[in-house]
């Protein structure tokens with residue numbers, strides 16, 4: 001079938017379309033109802049189906065004869081370890097850890113927070129939760145204790161699974177003190193904390209609460225997957241919104257399995273036995289979907305890489321992994337290849353390795369800038385495929401549907417809407433924008449399977465943020481346009497979310513941290529363009545009358561505060577003291593104009609501005 005027919009069918013006959021896709025995964029009870037509308041275009045997929053996500057990922061592969069095939073390869077240049085697990089081996093580990101959790105009272109529907117580095121035990125813990133119907137919430141290891149505390153408070157987990165440390169380039173980060181601090185800060189206290197001890201650091205265990213991973217595994221018995229409803233939550237993944245409180249995106253079991261299985265065929269054209277490598281982190285949505293779940297749903301071998309694109313040890317790291325493990329499909333963020341290109345502009349490292357197994361390279365997480373696209377295309381000679389998605393959707397909203405029909409690529413475009421996603425671009429009054437004209441990118445409801453079902457504990461926030469902005473549509477928060485051939489170009493966020501090295505962060509959250517400094521009267525954080533990381537946050541700060549702190553001392557303190565409260569990954573390194581902030585007459589800070597000034601772009605002075613002279617003052621600060 002060609003792309004256009006496939007897309008049309010997914011929109012015009014969604015129930016038949018998704019019923020067919022649902023038949024490709026293992027159910028305990030096949031769904032009789034495919035779509036159950038609830039309200040205003042929203043609803044539930046496969047409401048009466050029963051399955052187990054871990055069964056689809058592991059046991060079903062064993063039943064299909066893939067027990068001795070590699071399921072997971074762990075490649076860790078920061079420790080020098082490479083280890084692999086067959087489907088049989090991974091299933092045994094997972095079933096055993098599931099038993100260990102169950103023995104500690106963790107049951108269907110209970111939450112488990114996983115705060116771990118990129119080690120196989122993180123994957124085992126996620127799949128073990130799925131096996132017993134517990135809801136995991138993985139927190140990225142780069143987040144500081146306070147961020148972890150906010151998530152503990154919101155998800156109220158029965159258990160936390162962690163490791164003694166993570167390993168960054170030339171630096172060991174002890175996790176346990178962060179976990180202890182987070183539990184202390186949170187009013188909710190988990191009953192148990194299971195700690196995987198790594199040789200690089202030994203965590204102190206608190207009697208009565210903390211247990212050693214190896215001890216619980218030694219006494220655990222393997223358990224079978226428990227049936228859950230398709231609509232039961234599989235996981236909560238917190239993502240940055242426009243306020244300081246992160247949103248807990250809730251993903252269900254059934255829609256997720258069906259959508260990701262379909263995506264492996266359509267978006268990646270992956271076959272059972274293919275080696276699939278998503279060079280991301282299990283703490284992000286890319287890691288959830290394409291390190292852990294989807295490659296296993298499709299019977300592939302997945303790679304868990306504990307390293308960086310550069311400096312572990314050099315810019316040849318990605319090519320080395322591709323060669324060593326015969327990677328067929330590679331997926332990462334453009335920033336990773338910008339880092340490689342910066343250190344190895346002529347791609348000399350690429351020529352040192354045999355990467356002939358590689359068929360396609362996929363990029364997402366931020367806009368794929370045309371120079372990075374061209375560089376990759378020229379040096380690898382492979383199809384370089386941009387695709388657009390979000391934590392909320394869990395899989396690509398726009399892609400090059402290579403499994404159905406490979407479309408010509410256009411630099412800067414994520415290609416075309418993925419079947420299931422009725423993507424449209426609307427102007428400020430909610431009318432469809434003409435081809436080539438920028439507007440807000442939305443998806444006409446219903447969303448296909450696999451997308452968020454609600455925000456954990458706050459259905460009202462879910463509706464207000466995503467469904468009520470333009471009734472009948474999902475608001476993506478991204479701006480962009482569709483050209484006259486139907487290609488979608490995503491140009492960036494229209495809200496206060498920024499993208500730093502493929503990591504999604506909230507400027508509002510940074511503002512809350514900065515505003516808590518005793519010398520700060522008012523502040524604003526914008527994402528300024530950065531050659532390597534795409535964007536970096538820059539703070540503009542107004543000092544309180546009478547405060548005598550030196551400007552560079554204040555900057556240093558603010559940088560440290562953001563690092564301490566949010567984490568080093570925020571990359572907040574610059575805070576400028578200004579006399580005034582540009583505002584509208586109604587008092588709204590003109591963030592977009594500040595961003596344009598920071599990027600050296602032309603800007604139009606809005607008629608609503610309180611005092612246009614402030615813009616020159618701000619510009620002079622950026623020129624200094």
Ligand code: COA
Nearest residue numbers: 141142168279280286332333335336339365501502568569
């Ligand atoms: N745990 C603890 N700290 C972490 C961390 C983790 N898991 N990940 C990053 N950090 C820290 C880093 O050590 C660094 O700290 P520093 O300021 O003390 O040096 C800081 O956070 C910033 O890290 P990072 O953004 O990784 O910057 P970098 O300069 O070390 O590396 C890149 C730049 C481009 C190589 C790196 O950002 C990268 O690999 N990006 C790809 C991101 C990605 O895969 N995103 C997933 C979306 S698909």
Ligand code: AMP
Nearest residue numbers: 364365366367387388389390391490504
């Ligand atoms: P996250 O939820 O962390 O995956 O971040 C989602 C955001 O990243 C989107 O809303 C976009 O702003 C941006 N993004 C992801 N993929 C792309 C892409 N291919 N092109 C442009 N922006 C992207």
